[in-house]
Amino acid sequence: MKLQIEKAVYGGAGLAHQTEGEDAGKAVFVPFTLPGELVEARLLEQKNSFGEASLLQVLTASGDRVPPRCAHFGQCGGCHYQHATYPAQVQMKAAILQETLERAGLAALPEIQTHTGEPWAYRNRTRLRIAELEATLRVGYNKRGSNEFLAIHECPISAPLVWRAAEALLQVAAENSAAARLLRGAVEVEFFTTGDEKNLQMTLFARKAQPGFGALCERMQELVPELAGADVSLVPSSEPHRRARRPRTLETWGADGMTYVVAGERYWISRGSFFQVNRFLVDELVRIVTAGRRGTIVWDLYAGVGLFSRALAKAFQQVVAVEAAADDLSKSFNGPGKRAVETTTVEFLRSAVVQRERPEFIVMDPPRAGVGAEACALLARISSPEIVYVSCDPVTLARDLKLLAATDYNIVEIHMVDMFPQTFHLETVMILRR
Numbered sequence: 001m002k003l004q005i006e007k008a009v010y011g012g013a014g015l016a017h018q019t020e021g022e023d024a025g026k027a028v029f030v031p032f033t034l035p036g037e038l039v040e041a042r043l044l045e046q047k048n049s050f051g052e053a054s055l056l057q058v059l060t061a062s063g064d065r066v067p068p069r070c071a072h073f074g075q076c077g078g079c080h081y082q083h084a085t086y087p088a089q090v091q092m093k094a095a096i097l098q099e100t101l102e103r104a105g106l107a108a109l110p111e112i113q114t115h116t117g118e119p120w121a122y123r124n125r126t127r128l129r130i131a132e133l134e135a136t137l138r139v140g141y142n143k144r145g146s147n148e149f150l151a152i153h154e155c156p157i158s159a160p161l162v163w164r165a166a167e168a169l170l171q172v173a174a175e176n177s178a179a180a181r182l183l184r185g186a187v188e189v190e191f192f193t194t195g196d197e198k199n200l201q202m203t204l205f206a207r208k209a210q211p212g213f214g215a216l217c218e219r220m221q222e223l224v225p226e227l228a229g230a231d232v233s234l235v236p237s238s239e240p241h242r243r244a245r246r247p248r249t250l251e252t253w254g255a256d257g258m259t260y261v262v263a264g265e266r267y268w269i270s271r272g273s274f275f276q277v278n279r280f281l282v283d284e285l286v287r288i289v290t291a292g293r294r295g296t297i298v299w300d301l302y303a304g305v306g307l308f309s310r311a312l313a314k315a316f317q318q319v320v321a322v323e324a325a326a327d328d329l330s331k332s333f334n335g336p337g338k339r340a341v342e343t344t345t346v347e348f349l350r351s352a353v354v355q356r357e358r359p360e361f362i363v364m365d366p367p368r369a370g371v372g373a374e375a376c377a378l379l380a381r382i383s384s385p386e387i388v389y390v391s392c393d394p395v396t397l398a399r400d401l402k403l404l405a406a407t408d409y410n411i412v413e414i415h416m417v418d419m420f421p422q423t424f425h426l427e428t429v430m431i432l433r434r
Contacts, residue, residue, distance in 0.1 A: 005033045008092040012080030012424040034062040064088035077144040079422040086119045093426045104398035112414045117280035119421035124279040126158040127190040137173045161197040168223040178212040195279035199258040202230040209250045217253040229254035265310040268332045278419040301345045301364040306333040322348045349378035362387045370396030380407035387432040
């Protein structure tokens with residue numbers, strides 16, 4: 001069928017409407033298309049309110065269409081927008097964010113400010129599957145829309161050091177039978193580097209402990225001198241390709257983390273701890289959230305390793321950093337005016353309401369699921385004059401903002417920070433004031 005692509009939608013596809021047959025007018029989602037293009041597509045699945053199709057050919061191409069940089073684009077499930085110029089990617093994401101907020105009933109929105117960095121080689125952390133194909137160990141990702149293994153020979157969005165380490169791992173396996181046996185028992189490997197690529201951490205995810213891990217790491221360090229620490233973590237055998245919530249460490253080598261410098265501040269990041277993935281835009285994200293704000297008391301909710309807390313400590317007399325998994329935070333965020341609280345945000349807010357605590361400013365950077373109804377209700381009762389909401393999912397963000405808007409919070413600034421170029425994912429910073 002021929003389809004006219006009207007716009008990009010969240011998830012990476014283009015939206016069109018069928019023009020013929022009994023399903024005329026029904027929405028169809030076609031991946032790897034761009035607004036304004038005329039395409040030929042094959043309908044894969046017809047649902048009650050929409051259909052899903054695969055792209056057969058582009059009949060009339062957008063001026064924003066470019067050849068993808070990666071040979072695996074289209075097969076790999078990681079990237080969605082490599083067929084578009086980078087300015088077009090940013091424009092599509094801003095339009096998606098605008099429409100998502102408006103669909104939630106949020107009106108009179110300020111203009112979206114966009115923030116971008118280098119669109120390639122930006123990922124400081126990459127997790128790869130390990131599998132044996134034709135008696136040779138390979139690394140790769142899932143094929144698009146499945147759990148099937150896709151062997152890869154490049155990943156242009158990963159930091160060069162990360163990909164160099166992946167190649168070194170395969171070299172060690174090829175030259176050493178003991179290392180090869182160990183890696184055959186692993187299902188994934190994760191590499192994490194500092195922004196300047198001077199320090200690297202490695203985690204192997206395996207079904208059971210295997211001998212020879214120390215020797216493998218020593219040889220890896222000969223090939224990649226930046227490797228400073230590594231471990232083997234247990235993956236449940238029933239779910240070999242799913243990330244364990246808190247994987248048990250079986251063996252360690254070298255340092256158990258590294259120091260990551262952001263905006264002049266030094267952060268200790270243990271292996272496996274969450275940290276922003278875009279090594280070029282972390283400084284800008286901190287600046288947007290913290291610049292020009294000062295006062296007596298500030299709360300940093302979902303604080304992680306204290307990315308925003310440290311910057312805020314320069315301008316506020318007391319910073320309360322709240323994090324459920326606060327190991328790194330508790331070790332590094334201490335001293336006069338610095339308080340790390342190991343609990344969930346909801347539990348903290350419940351207690352704060354009872355104790356009638358009132359900060360001048362609140363920062364919150366929740367996971368993809370968002371803040372949620374109870375937390376929004378508690379925030380309304382606390383009634384801080386200003387809230388900065390950092391989000392990696394526009395859908396849950398819009399849901400939460402609608403709840404906060406009903407309690408007299410106004411959106412005064414919207415920042416779209418493109419932390420994930422070549423993909424449909426986007427980061428948003430919303431400034432709310434009562």
